[in-house]
Amino acid sequence: MNKSFEGYESSSSGKAVPRSLQVADQLRESILSGGIPPGERVNEVQLSQRLGVSRTPTRAALHALAAEGLLDYETNRGFTVREYSPQSVAEGYEIRAVLEGLACRLAAARPPDPKVTALFEDALALGDDVVAGFEGTTAQMEAYRQSNVLFHTAVITAADNQMLEDTLRLALARPATSLRNIVSFSQNPVRRRHDDHHRIYDAIRAGDGWRAELLMREHVTSVKYNELERRPAR
Amino acid sequence: MNKSFEGYESSSSGKAVPRSLQVADQLRESILSGGIPPGERVNEVQLSQRLGVSRTPTRAALHALAAEGLLDYETNRGFTVREYSPQSVAEGYEIRAVLEGLACRLAAARPPDPKVTALFEDALALGDDVVAGFEGTTAQMEAYRQSNVLFHTAVITAADNQMLEDTLRLALARPATSLRNIVSFSQNPVRRRHDDHHRIYDAIRAGDGWRAELLMREHVTSVKYNELERRPAR
DNA sequence: CCAGCCTAAAGTGCGCACACTTTGCGCATC
């Protein structure tokens, strides 16, 4: 299975990537980016032709995405893109909040690992740079987005738990709940969120799991409220 | 041997269940019950023959279970049963604890729904009966197990959130983390856990999300410690 | 006797064909 959170499964790795995985990745991307509207039926034959593969790998991908919860499946009727109510999306952030909070608590309980430390410090350093001269340019927003992904990925890595990783990947692979989805790019929210990152890392490093957990919960929950503000009813 | 011995035509619904789903269910059951040891490779052809179906539905099921996290997948090497370290299992309970805690908080925030109320009261009534004259007989243990499943299912239903339901289902579908896995059947633990259930329900009904969340977290966490005690190192 | 290569067997990747189910539309009936 694809083990990256925001991963591009580059075919340049030398390994031949099976079509079934390619189809799964492309389809996932289409769904997450809204390219295929929720509720729409996914036709095996059409999808196969559009992607230039036969039905067999397509079917494998569809079954996988259904197991991930991105698609609904009905016998003899095929797959449809699952719909999530706005309320459901909001509660998706709650899920992220408690799970990433747990990840912080577990991370704080672990002895420091140089590799993990490097991940955190890279993420924070990138964020520091962005925040220093933040003016809201596209490049800066992209850089901040990246530092955000790096930081949250570092937390998950630091927790070092396969099941949590799986569970979180599922929770993150939802429209509008993704890590890439930075809600507000105005200066103060960005500064504040970056400051949160520093505090969370400090708490983890200090072994203060309780503080790290609460900080992360609030950190993610605040994004939920930003999101709700941005799209009041939809 | 195609459709030779399919006696029942799916008694409940009359719908034909696709082989791919049947295979997925059987395989999931085998894995969860330990019938296939962790780390073992799953051979498509052998599995297909054992279940009397062709490779096609088998492949679909394998891809689905891989997406669920029960199997690992490697290109051109196929599927293996995922291994979970004892530590991982322990942290599986942590995941359950925070997620079911969240479910309780959400449930408490909802207006009461008669159907949900009925679910809770059925589960609790069954538990009351069992606890009343508990002697540890097999039938009683089975009944308690059932009341436990019913109660936790009621909580998830009460939270009424598709994403949370998906996420929890995944977290519960793990060896040793399953709801069915009642660790201790001695009298006091059973009484205590059943009392927890009552308190949790009271808190939800009273709209006290904070109390409900904390009670559930402790409730599940205590099972983790029981489990760790029971299988010290392994 | 060991290391490395070479080859055959085993196993996965995937296209394809055909059976069965669902869906949509036109026609007959009331």
Next chain:
DNA sequence: GATGCGCAAAGTGTGCGCACTTTAGGCTGG
């Protein structure tokens, strides 16, 4: 004009075969 009815087209379910990759021995040269 509304309501079924039935048939054909579209779509899913699954068996099957062949190409390509991995794996496991056995053989050969050092």
